Amino acid sequence: MMIALVCWVGFTGCDDKLDEMNINPYGIDPTEVNPNLLMPTILASAAQNYTNLGVNDLAGAVQHTQKNGWYGGHNNYSWESMSWNGWYDILRNNDLLYKRAVELENEFFQGVSLTMKSFVFGNITDLWGDAPYTNALMGFETSPESQFPAFDNQEVIYDGIIADLENAVALFNSSNSDLVVPANDLYFGGDVGSWKRFANSLLLRYYLRISSKKPEVAKAGIEAIYSSGEYIQNPSQDAVLDYTGGASDIWITRHIALNPDDFQRYQACQTFIDQLVGTNDPRLPVWFAPVRVQWEADESLDVAAEDFIRNDGEALGVVTYPFDDFVELYPNENFTRKYNPNLVSYNDAAYVGLPPSLMIPESYNGNPSPGQGTQNQHVSQLADIYQSAGSAGDILKSRLISAAEVSFIFAEAALKGWNVGSAEDHYYMGIQNSLITWEKEAEYEAFIAQPEVAFNNTIQQVIEQKWVASWTAAAESFADYKRTGYPMLETGPQSPQPRVALRFQYGNDEYNNNAESITGALDRLELTEYSGGFGKDSQWSKSWLYQGSSIPW
Structure with missing residues (x-):
């Protein structure tokens, strides 16, 4: 009896303590959270995710870069089971921001939340197609079925994005940032006018995105924003997340100091090099380093290639140096290596x-010295500014949308005959804005004077220069390629299909946990001759926006 009493007292005592311990004295009740505390996580995560696309798989897809190791997704469109969980994590935090903003009757935070919701959902539907949207963020507390939200048609998502951005602009018109902690607004420091320009510029992006399906809607929307003048007009107004140089910024630079193997995997794509060299583009040395050792043709050699390198013509006893030595010990040395062009082609x-x-x-x-994650002294890697924050100045940022992109949007709209001013003026302004961004404005006049760059009144030229200006923001060039077929990209021998892929496959989480809802989305995808053995959920299937068209193929 005594034993039982001791056990009963012991267990009730433990229960009381457990009840107390389950209350986190440091936790913040979601119903009381300050919107200022939510903003940094939302803004930083959105920018990081976007730039991660822009320097990784989509940079490979639009052929800005290629990788020499771990390159399946980057070079060859191995996009099977691509998870969107990171994007939906942002949306859940952002949904809480919106709810708190409504409760507090704060129009500024409401506008910020609607703008970021549109930016994130825009990337999701651009990359996957149909996706959970209308019921995506309701949660179990709304109804058990909300755990498994239906996939909305891509048209519904784009319409919703545009409606939310229009609502955001209206909110910014009547709001102020009196309650905003400027340091927590990582993009604009609490400036309402900047947020309004950002929202309007995203509207321009998505109006143009749907312009082949809904030309009248796109035309009216773009013309109205152009008339308002309230959009990003110069690089100082770009929507950016500053680069800080900490370990959390590895997503933008792949610092050699933090991960040398990863840094050395990123190499220029010849497609991009051909464009930059062919137009004497002043941005080339900003983005890429010359080869560390340049091949030199010599028909007198009795071997295909020398097994040593030269410094200013003097033979050295090594065939290569470690990457760090090239960068730190011999940064300005002229290394060459001879080959016989009659015996081998380099x-x-x-x-x-x-x-x-x-x-x-x-x-x-x-x-x-071939190997995954090793340097290739005969191929260009990222420029030296990408190795350390100290040498980067102010140009390494995550850019969500830029003045250059906006100018090229207006240039394309003008070529369509829409009332937005001169296509030629906007084209040149797009180039100039990009050169300002990369601190090459002094070379603007010489650059545009070249026959290859001088305005020729074609969509192709506008999109190709927009593609160049989208360096580190390749998601937009990827969307432009699918929409216009420019630039005219070709794949290589390792690609599973002889065409550039168009979309990410849905993730395994959706198949395992939301199989019933995903069925409709799969039915709405259009099989193409390149869909291959994946069925409709193929990287080469077409979502609504690109169906019924022979573009890009």
Whole structure:
């Protein structure tokens, strides 16, 4: 009896303590959270996710870069089971921001939340197609069925994005930022006018996105924003997240100091190098380093290639140096290596890229030290500014939308005959804005004077210069390619299909946990001759926006 009493007292005592311990004295009740505390996580995560696309798989898809290691997704569209969980995590935090903003009757925070909701859902539908939207953020507390939200048609999502952005602009018209902690607004420091320009500029992006399906809606929307003048007009107004140089910023630079193997995997794509070299583009040395060792043709050699390198012509006893030595010990040395062009073919230019989708990219162009994540002294890697924050100045930022992009949007709209001013003026302004961004404005006049760059009144030229200006923001060029077919990209031998892919496959989480809802989305995808063995959920299937068109193929 005594034992039982002790156990009963012991267990009730434990129960009381457990009840007390389950209350987190440091936790914040979601119904009381300050919107200022939510903003930094939402804004930083959205920018990081976007730039991660822009320097990784989509940079490979639009052929800004290729990788010489761990390159399946980057070079060859291995986008099976691509999870969107990170994007929906942002949306859940953002939904709480909106609810708190409504409870507090704060129109500024409401506008910020609607703008970020549109930005995030825009990326989701751009990349996957149909997706949970209308019921995506209701949660179990609304109804058990809300755990498994239906996939909305892509048209519904784009319409919703545009409606939310229009609502955000209206809110910014009547709001102030009196209750905003400026340091917590990582983009604009609490400036209402900047947020309004951002929202209007995103509207321009998405009006243009739907312009082939709903031309009258797009035309009216773009013309109205142009007339208002309230959009991003110069690089100082760009929507950016500043680069701080900490470990959390590895998503933008792949610092050699933090992860040298990863940094060395990123190499220029020959498609992009051809464009930049062919137009004497002043941004080339800002983005890429020359080859560390340049091939030099010599028909007198009795071997295909020398097994040593030269410094200013003097033979050295090594075939290569470690990457750190090239960068730190010999940054301005002139290294060469001779080959006999009658016996072997190498690219002996100062800037060399990897052709897309190579079978063995790590061995390309006679690399004497092939391997995943090792340097290739005969191929251009990222420029030295990407190795450390100190040398980057103010130009390394995550750019969500820029003045350059806005100018090119107006240039394309003008070529469609819409009332937005001169296509030529906007085209040149797009180039100038990009050169300002990358601190090459002094070379603007010489650059545009070249026949290859001078305005020729074509959509192709506008989109190609927009593609160049989208460096580190490749998601937009990827959308433009699918919409216009420009630039005219070709794949390589390792690609599963002879065309550039169009979308990400849905993730395994959706198949395992929301199988009933995903069925309708799969039925709405359009099979193409390149969909292959994946069925409709293929990287080469077409979502609503691109159906019924032979563009891009």
